[in-house]
Amino acid sequence: MPQPSPTTMVPIVLTINGVRHELSLAPWVTLLDLLRERLGLTGTKKGCDQGQCGACTVLIDGRRVNACLVLAVARDGADITTVEGLATGDELHPLQAAFIEHDAFQCGYCTPGQICSGVGLMQEGHAHTREEIREQMSGNICRCGAYTNIADAIEDVIARQSASREAAE
Amino acid sequence: MNRFDYIRPDTIADAVAALAAFPGAKALAGGTNLVDLMKYDVATPARVVDINRLPLKAVEDTADGGLRVGALVTNSDLAWHPQIAKRYPLLASAILAGASGQLRNAATTGGNLLQRTRCYYFYDTSTPCNKRVPGSGCSAIGGVNRIHAILGASDSCIAVHPSDMCVALAALDAEVEVEGPQGRRIIPFAQFHRLPDHNPELDNTLEPGDLVTAIILPATDFGRHHTYLKIRDRLSYAFALVSVAAAIAIEDGIIGDIRVALGGVAHKPWRDRNAEQRLRGEPPSEATFLRFAEDVLRESEGCGQNDFKIELARRTIVRALMQATRGTPQDQSDKVVR
Numbered sequence: 201m202p203q204p205s206p207t208t209m210v211p212i213v214l215t216i217n218g219v220r221h222e223l224s225l226a227p228w229v230t231l232l233d234l235l236r237e238r239l240g241l242t243g244t245k246k247g248c249d250q251g252q253c254g255a256c257t258v259l260i261d262g263r264r265v266n267a268c269l270v271l272a273v274a275r276d277g278a279d280i281t282t283v284e285g286l287a288t289g290d291e292l293h294p295l296q297a298a299f300i301e302h303d304a305f306q307c308g309y310c311t312p313g314q315i316c317s318g319v320g321l322m323q324e325g326h327a328h329t330r331e332e333i334r335e336q337m338s339g340n341i342c343r344c345g346a347y348t349n350i351a352d353a354i355e356d357v358i359a360r361q362s363a364s365r366e367a368a369e
Numbered sequence: 370m371n372r373f374d375y376i377r378p379d380t381i382a383d384a385v386a387a388l389a390a391f392p393g394a395k396a397l398a399g400g401t402n403l404v405d406l407m408k409y410d411v412a413t414p415a416r417v418v419d420i421n422r423l424p425l426k427a428v429e430d431t432a433d434g435g436l437r438v439g440a441l442v443t444n445s446d447l448a449w450h451p452q453i454a455k456r457y458p459l460l461a462s463a464i465l466a467g468a469s470g471q472l473r474n475a476a477t478t479g480g481n482l483l484q485r486t487r488c489y490y491f492y493d494t495s496t497p498c499n500k501r502v503p504g505s506g507c508s509a510i511g512g513v514n515r516i517h518a519i520l521g522a523s524d525s526c527i528a529v530h531p532s533d534m535c536v537a538l539a540a541l542d543a544e545v546e547v548e549g550p551q552g553r554r555i556i557p558f559a560q561f562h563r564l565p566d567h568n569p570e571l572d573n574t575l576e577p578g579d580l581v582t583a584i585i586l587p588a589t590d591f592g593r594h595h596t597y598l599k600i601r602d603r604l605s606y607a608f609a610l611v612s613v614a615a616a617i618a619i620e621d622g623i624i625g626d627i628r629v630a631l632g633g634v635a636h637k638p639w640r641d642r643n644a645e646q647r648l649r650g651e652p653p654s655e656a657t658f659l660r661f662a663e664d665v666l667r668e669s670e671g672c673g674q675n676d677f678k679i680e681l682a683r684r685t686i687v688r689a690l691m692q693a694t695r696g697t698p699q700d701q702s703d704k705v706v707r
């Protein structure tokens with residue numbers, strides 16, 4: 201039976217860190233390779249390229265996802281936030297600040313993925329205890345073993361957010 | 370990754386036609402398994418049919434009081450859905466025991482059902498594997514087989530089905546709704562996945578061109594007595610060595626309806642309805658459950674490195690049934706096995 205001929209280019213639109221990009225892409229390009237190789241957004245890291253480490257975690261329409269297992273064309277129209285898009289001007293995202301405050305990294309390779317994953321976790325709103333934070337962050341491996349401080353940073357920001365929410369009520 | 374024809378249909382009919390047109394065509398849902406396998410050239414589809422635009426994202430009540438879960442509902446959305454948490458907590462628990470937060474955000478109900486084995490040789494294109502290349506041989510038999518099957522294996526393949534979600538679906542007697550070139554049909558869960566036999570390249574009973582459109586959960590009330598207990602090499606983000614989904618109805622101190630499905634032990638979620646039947650009318654106790662575990666595992670067979678799984682399965686079944694009896698399902702966060 202004859203096989204179909206490969207698609208060459210697919211036109212798509214992605215909003216990345218608030219900037220609209222009209223792109224023409226081969227369908228086998230992953231979101232991770234698009235970000236790093238074509239758009240120069242190298243904050244998002246490639247660790248395993250297999251979904252096993254979480255270094256490539258980004259937010260797609262607000263939800264954390266492993267960019268290495270996403271074909272970019274399949275997310276046509278999506279709104280993507282990478283670690284480069286978390287700060288507001290010179291003001292760090294509260295979780296970025298907490299990572300510095302709690303010394304939540306050593307070599308820093310896993311850090312962009314950890315932070316994007318932590319931001320996604322906080323938006324999901326299902327982690328209330330330290331055990332829940334640890335469990336729901338298990339998709340991010342840290343070769344340097346900074347887990348204790350990473351959990352501290354996330355716990356801290358969650359506690360501060362719920363305190364300010366209570367104060368507002 | 371191989372080069373492929375990429376299409377993005379808007380309707381189910383167009384997707385089925387696109388899949389049926391070429392035998393090597395593959396549906397793309399969350400991509401967390403297919404893209405991984407394509408990177409290793411384990412999957413080399415000539416055509417990828419991106420199904421993400423299809424209207425398969427709803428969780429709806431069925432006429433007879435059950436729930437219909439669209440194939441594109443993500444694992445996260447399903448696990449945290451209020452109706453699932455309330456009526457099918459066993460399913461929510463099993464989903465949350467699997468993969469990671471970010472993988473569950475991308476992974477879909479249909480894709481989870483159709484994910485392929487994690488046998489090392491299946492992933493390694495330089496070794497023989499009957500599932501990947503029919504007739505080439507099985508490297509796991511006599512090879513590294515610590516994670517492999519202890520029930521229902523064949524001379525051709527000893528791989529296991531890796532899903533957690535599917536173990537709960539087997540216990541719940543779910544059904545799979547399929548749309549194919551010949552129209553719609555419903556497949557009972559027990560008949561969806563298959564044993565390897567002499568054609569392990571077939572994981573399930575789908576035909577070329579079939580699209581999974583939904584999972585249907587029956588109306589049955591599973592009450593307080595349930596648990597999903599997963600035993601693995603690390604506390605999280607690892608596939609099951611053995612897992613048990615258990616649901617028991619206990620009336621006046623006697624076991625009524627009981628369902629026990631095992632994960633990580635066979636080519637499909639494993640249930641032994643005859644053994645379950647023999648347990649009805651007995652009082653729930655550790656001794657009764659031990660007899661049941663031995664009954665379920667009577668034909669279990671190790672292949673060397675995985676021999677330990679037989680004893681592990683025996684203990685996990687007993688522990689899960691005790692948890693279910695006490696109404697203290699396994700917590701997927703603190704991990705303490707009570």
Ligand SMILES: Cc1cc2nc3c(=O)[nH]c(=O)nc-3n(C[C@H](O)[C@H](O)[C@H](O)COP(=O)(O)OP(=O)(O)OC[C@H]3O[C@@H](n4cnc5c(N)ncnc54)[C@H](O)[C@@H]3O)c2cc1C
Nearest residue numbers: 251398399400401402403467468477479480481483533581
């Ligand atoms: C590091 C890692 C750890 C993991 N750990 C676990 C774990 O502990 N427990 C667990 O259960 N799972 C685990 N998973 C597997 C994960 O659950 C699956 O990859 C996921 O559920 C697949 O869903 P998907 O939508 O991404 O499927 P895809 O990758 O899009 O598709 C998978 C297969 O299903 C087919 N398909 C998808 N949807 C349909 C449809 N509607 N109709 C017909 N065919 C379809 C595709 O063609 C493909 O063959 C893990 C995965 C990774 C990468």
Ligand code: SF4
Nearest residue numbers: 488498507526527528
């Ligand atoms: S167990 Fe199955 S999947 Fe693994 S090498 Fe043997 S045939 Fe292949």
Ligand code: FES
Nearest residue numbers: 247248249254268
């Ligand atoms: S690079 Fe994506 S999970 Fe490791």
Ligand code: FES
Nearest residue numbers: 306308342343344
């Ligand atoms: S800080 Fe080095 S890998 Fe996490």
